Amino acid sequence: MIDILVAGGGPAGLAAAIRAAAAGLEAVVVEPRPMPVDKACGEGIMPSGVAALRALGVTPAGSRLRGIRYVEGARQAEATFRGGPGLGVRRTELHSALHRRARELGVRVVTGRAAEVRQGPASVTTAGLTARWLIAADGLHSPVRRALGLERPCPAPRRYGLRRHYRIAPWTDFVEVHWSREGEAYVTPVGEGLVGVAVLSRHRRSHEQHLCAFPALARALRGLEAGPVRGAGPLRQAASAPRAGRVLLAGDAAGYVDALTGEGIALAAATASAAVDCLVAGRPDAYPARWARLTRRHRLLTGALLGAAAHPLTAGLIVPAAHRLPPLFSAAVRALQ
Numbered sequence: 001m002i003d004i005l006v007a008g009g010g011p012a013g014l015a016a017a018i019r020a021a022a023a024g025l026e027a028v029v030v031e032p033r034p035m036p037v038d039k040a041c042g043e044g045i046m047p048s049g050v051a052a053l054r055a056l057g058v059t060p061a062g063s064r065l066r067g068i069r070y071v072e073g074a075r076q077a078e079a080t081f082r083g084g085p086g087l088g089v090r091r092t093e094l095h096s097a098l099h100r101r102a103r104e105l106g107v108r109v110v111t112g113r114a115a116e117v118r119q120g121p122a123s124v125t126t127a128g129l130t131a132r133w134l135i136a137a138d139g140l141h142s143p144v145r146r147a148l149g150l151e152r153p154c155p156a157p158r159r160y161g162l163r164r165h166y167r168i169a170p171w172t173d174f175v176e177v178h179w180s181r182e183g184e185a186y187v188t189p190v191g192e193g194l195v196g197v198a199v200l201s202r203h204r205r206s207h208e209q210h211l212c213a214f215p216a217l218a219r220a221l222r223g224l225e226a227g228p229v230r231g232a233g234p235l236r237q238a239a240s241a242p243r244a245g246r247v248l249l250a251g252d253a254a255g256y257v258d259a260l261t262g263e264g265i266a267l268a269a270a271t272a273s274a275a276v277d278c279l280v281a282g283r284p285d286a287y288p289a290r291w292a293r294l295t296r297r298h299r300l301l302t303g304a305l306l307g308a309a310a311h312p313l314t315a316g317l318i319v320p321a322a323h324r325l326p327p328l329f330s331a332a333v334r335a336l337q
Contacts, residue, residue, distance in 0.1 A: 001123065002028050004279065005131035007114035008138035010037055012251025012268035014098040014107075016135045018056045019276040021105035029102070030127045032113040036095040040163040040230035042198040042262055044175045044188040045087045045094075049266030053097075056269065057104075060097035062089035063189040068262075068333050069174040072319035073216075078174055079333035088175070088190040090165075094265070115143045117247060124246040133284070134247045135275050137268075140232065142253035145239050150249070152238040157310060159183075160233030161259055162207045163198040167225040170195050175262065179319050182213035184260070184309070197221065200235070200259055202310075235259060242291040248275040248284065254291060257302045260309070270294050301335060 004020045006013045009031025020027035031037070044065060045053070053059070065086035069078040102109065112127035117134065119125075124134045126144070136144035145151055170189030178185040183201030190196050197217075199210040207229045211218040235258050242254040249255075251268040271291055278287040309318060 002026050002129060002131035003133070004028075004276065005030065005124070005126070005129055005134045007126060007134060007136045007144050008251075008253070009033070009035070009099075009109055010039070010137065010139060010251070010268075011094065011098060011265055012253070012272045013135070013137035014095075014102050015052075015056055015269045016137055016250055016272035016276055017102050017107040018058070018098070018105060019273045021102070021107050022056075023276065023280050025280070027107050028129060028131070029107060029109045030112045030114050030129065031109060032111060035099050035109070036092040038092050038095075038230065040161050040198065040232040041091055041264060042163070042175070042186045042188055042259055043089055043091055043190050043196045044186070044262050045089055045265045046263055047081045047084045047086050049263070049269060050084065050087050052266055052269035052273070056101060056273075058097050058101045060087070060089045060094045062087040062093065063170060063191060064173060065175055065189070066173045067175075069172065069176045070179060070319045070329070071176055072179040075319050077319060077329050079330040082334050086175070088188045088196070090190050090194075090196075113143070114138060115147055117144055117147050119245045119247070132246070133279050135272065136247055136249045136253045137251045137272060138253050140235070140237055140252045140256055142249070144247065145249060145253050148244045148247060150239045150241060150244055152240045154234075154236040154238050157202040158234035159200055159202050159236065159258060160204055160231065161198055161200050161235060162210065162229055162231045163196055164207050164229045165190070165194055165196050165227040166221050167193055168195055168221070169193055178214045178217050180213040181316065183210065185211065185214050185217055186262070187217065198259070242288050243284065246284075248279070248287050250275045255295075257299055258306050260306055261298065261302045263298050263302075267295060267298060297335060301332065
C-alpha cells in the first residue's frame with residue numbers, strides 16, 4: 001500500500017511528496033494537468049520560502065529580490081529583507097524545479113483527479129489509488145476539501161487576481177506594490193528581460209482595464225511585448241478544519257486569506273512539510289494545531305491589511321503611513337518574510 005498519496009501536483013503537493021520521499025516513505029502524486037503547471041500568482045518568493053525550498057533540495061533559477069516597495073503616486077516606502085534575499089521565479093520554472101527534485105527521490109506522478117474520497121480504519125482511497133494517508137494539496141478550490149464537507153463560506157468582498165508577463169529589463173530588485181483605491185498591482189522581476197505584473201482587486205475587469213488605476217505603471221508597460229493573462233479567484237477560501245480522518249489539507253486547500261503579503265509559497269512548503277512530519281511521527285492529531293501556529297501570523301497580518309485596504313477611510317492611508325513610519329513598515333515586512 002502507498003504510504004502517502006498527494007492530491008495535487010502544485011508547489012504544496014510536490015513539497016509534501018519530496019518531504020515524504022526524503023523520510024523514506026513511498027509518495028505518489030495525483031495531478032490532472034500536464035507538467036509544468038502554470039498559475040496566476042505574483043511569482044515573488046519571500047526569504048522564508050526560499051529557505052524552505054532549499055531545505056527540500058530545490059533551487060529554482062530566478063531574480064534576486066532585495067525587499068518590498070510600496071508605491072502610490074509620488075509616495076514610496078521600501079523595506080529590505082533581513083537574513084537573505086527573496087526570489088522572483090516564473091511559476092513554470094518553480095514547478096519544473098520541484099518536479100525534478102521529486103523525480104530524483106523516486107516520487108511517482110500519475111495523471112488523475114482526486115474528487116470522491118473513501119476512508120476506512122487504516123486506508124483512504126481516491127482517484128483509483130489507495131494509501132495509508134492522503135494529503136490534499138489540490139489548490140484554492142480544492143475538490144477534496146469540498147468532497148469531505150470541509151468547505152466553509154467566506155464573507156464578501158471577493159477578490160480576484162490576474163497576472164501577465166512583460167518583456168522589459170527589470171528596473172528594480174524590489175517587488176513593487178502599486179496601490180490605488182481599485183486594488184494593487186505587483187511588479188516582480190522574474191528574469192533578465194522579464195517582469196510579472198499581477199493585479200489584485202474585487203473588480204472583475206481585464207488586465208488592461210485594471211492598469212488604468214496605475215497611470216505611471218501603465219505608461220511604463222505601454223507597447224511592450226506581453227504574454228497571456230492568467231486569472232485566479234475568488235482568493236479568500238476557508239476550511240472548517242485542516243484534517244478529516246486520514247486526510248490532511250495543506251497549502252491553499254487548507255484555507256487562504258489573500259495574496260496581499262506574498263507568502264503563498266512559504267506557507268505551501270511549511271504546511272506540506274508539517275503534514276508529512278506529523279505523519280512520520282505517528283501524530284496526525286497534532287497537525288491542526290501545528291497548521292494553526294504556522295499560519296497564524298499570516299492570517300492576522302494579512303487580514304488586518306486587507307481590512308484596511310477595503311475600507312474607504314483607511315485605504316488611502318496605507319502608503320502614506322508606510323512612507324512616514326519606515327521602521328513600522330520594515331517591521332511589518334520582516335514579520336511576514
